Amino acid sequence: MRTILIIDDDVAFTAKLKEQLSEAGYRVLNTSIIAHAERECAREHPDLVLLEVRTERDAGWEALPRLAALQPVIVLSSAGLEEDVMRGFAAGAADYVTKPYRTGELLARIQARMLPEAPVIAPAKPVATAATVEETPAMPSKRRPAEEEPEPVFMSEAEELALLRNTESTPIRQLTESEEQASFGRRLRAERQRRHLTLVQIENDIKVRMYYLQAIEDEQWSLLPRGPAALRMMRAYASYFGIDSAAAEAEYRSRYQVDEKSPAFSFTVGNVNTRITRRTPPRWLIITLAVVLALAIAGGAIAYFDPAFFNQLFGALSS
Structure with a gap:
């Protein structure tokens, strides 16, 4: 059974993705710690790694080249800017998928980037003796046609650029009634x-x-x-x-x-x-508060520097 290692510190997302991959027939390992992930790669030798480069505060970016040197790595990340994608491929990523993703598309990309299975070595055929040849009836030889190479799942870069150039010339179809x-x-x-x-x-x-x-x-x-x-x-x-x-x-x-x-x-x-x-208070209220605050500050300053001022003032007013 093929093994996939998920490296992501989003617990809810990892649980959902692990369930999807398990239903697709893969053995799934997961971790949220980069150092542990590298030890798992050395011990388990997974066929593929799904890496969120923002794991442990973007520590996944530093680990990407080291992981890509051991097995194919698909970056499955919420970092979806053009410069992020370019940085991922430059660091050795086999593919780059941004979140949110479509499950069918992700499974197709995983299948396309998965390491090939080790060839099965067939047991050696027994050497036929003369008696065996005489006893065995002659069977008509059946030649299998040469196996055709599987069609690539994704377009090449040149084909994709050509498609983008021809987009303007592509006729726009009409919507169907159901659409x-x-x-x-x-x-x-x-x-x-x-x-x-x-x-x-x-x-x-x-x-x-x-x-x-x-x-x-x-x-x-x-x-x-x-x-x-x-x-x-x-x-x-x-x-x-x-x-x-x-x-x-x-x-x-x-x-x-x-x-x-x-x-x-x-x-x-x-x-x-x-x-x-944001609600703005009335203008009159702002002016009133400003005047009261100014008087309070002035009174406090006078009381601090001339404590007898208010006693003299009150005495003069009472007389």
Whole structure:
């Protein structure tokens, strides 16, 4: 049985992935400690390693070249920037898959990068004697056709570049009736595939992380940031294809409480401008507090430097 070692410090994710690989027929080992993982590789000699490079605060990046020297390593990571992918391949990764992933695609990539099994050595055939030849009836010889080489699972780099160059000339098909009547997420995916676009291209256009885009396509609202930021992502993706997002927004509001009324200061979450509610007090209240604070400071300073001042003042007022 083929053995796969998972290196990831996300316990919930590792448990789910281990279950998927076990159901696919693999023997699965897992660890969240880089040093222990390297000892496991030396002792168990796994056929493949799935590595999250952000394990132990990015310590996986340092271990990647050492692990790749022993067996194929597929980086399975939430670090999905272009420079991260380039860095992974430069360090010796056999493949690079970003989270979230599709299970079927991951299993196909694992099968393609798996070490070949050791050849089985057949036992030596007994030497035929003359008597054996006479007793054995002649059998017609059957020649097996030459085994064809399996088709590659993935395109070469040159083929992929050629496909990207020809994308603009590829005709855009019309949506089928079932696709037009599909749910919000499936309609978005159908529109994207119809126009031959990738999640990376859309991420660059609307500045929303690709794993949020995939969560919207899968209608996994729990994977989106809570509040108005999620609604803005849904609107941005829907308006990119001219799709009405009102029904999906209503569904999201029915599950999570959203307050979009109050103005706010903004910050960035996953390249998406996010707002936090902040109420401004009335102007008169600010002025009153400033005057009271100034008088208190002045009175305190006078009392500190001239303690008799207030006694003289009160005496003068009483007389």
